[in-house]
Amino acid sequence: TSTENFYEAVGGYETFHKIVARFYELVADDPVLRPLYPEEDLGPAEERFRLFLMQYWGGPHTYSDQRGHPRLRMRHAPFVIGPVERDAWLRCMRVAVDEADLAPEHRDQLWAYLEMAANSLMNAWV
Ligand code: HEM
Structure with a gap:
């Protein structure tokens, strides 16, 4: 319906969990990304990121309850x-989002945000 937010429209928890x-899974096998993650177990990082994305798109506020302001x-x-x-x-992320089979307008909206956010988190230019 028209009052549904993005989180609900794309399938809620199940969809965010899947992505x-x-x-x-891809980070675990990625030679550039894997060494950046400080913990041997990627599970907790996965959960923090999932909770953040769910909250950002209108799902439960568990991320901020647990972590405070995202900063x-x-x-x-x-x-x-x-x-x-x-x-x-x-x-x-492109692979993960594409495999979720969202409606094209949802996929494009999610992708535009992720691309913008990834650019904004750069802190080195080499
Ligand atoms: C945490 C890498 C982009 C959201 C982290 C961590 C690393 C990392 C190494 C620490 C893992 C941990 O939680 O222990 C990167 C790299 C990026 C990137 C290399 C490439 C640009 C993004 C983007 C977002 C994001 C675009 C949001 C859309 C988060 C969140 C956390 C996190 C929510 C956990 C923050 C917390 O401690 O509560 N990231 N990240 N990251 N990242 Fe990223």
């Missing part, structure tokens, strides 16, 4: 994120 789980630039400051890291991140 983020696939993304982290994503600050939280990414410890990691060198240049064009190579951004491109690797977007490449994995």
Whole structure:
């Protein structure tokens, strides 16, 4: 219906779980991205990112209940994120989003946001 938000329109928890789980599967095998993640177990990072995205798109506010204000630039400051890291991140995310089979207008909206956000989190230019 017209009052449904994006989170609900794309299928809620199940859809976000699917996209983020696939993304982290690809991160686990990615030679650029995997070394950036400080923890051996990617599970907790996967959960933080899933909760953030769900909240951003109108789902439950569990992310902020647990983590407070996202402050994503600050939280990414410890990691060198240049064009190579951004491109690797977007490449994995592209696969994960495409495999979710969203309606084209939802996919495009989600993708535009992720691309913008990835660019805004760069903190190195080599
Ligand atoms: C956390 C890398 C882009 C959202 C992290 C972490 C790394 C990382 C290494 C720490 C993992 C952890 O939680 O322990 C990157 C790289 C990016 C990128 C290389 C490439 C541009 C993004 C984008 C978003 C995002 C575009 C949002 C749309 C998050 C969130 C966390 C996180 C929500 C957890 C923050 C918290 O501690 O609560 N990222 N990230 N990241 N990232 Fe990214």
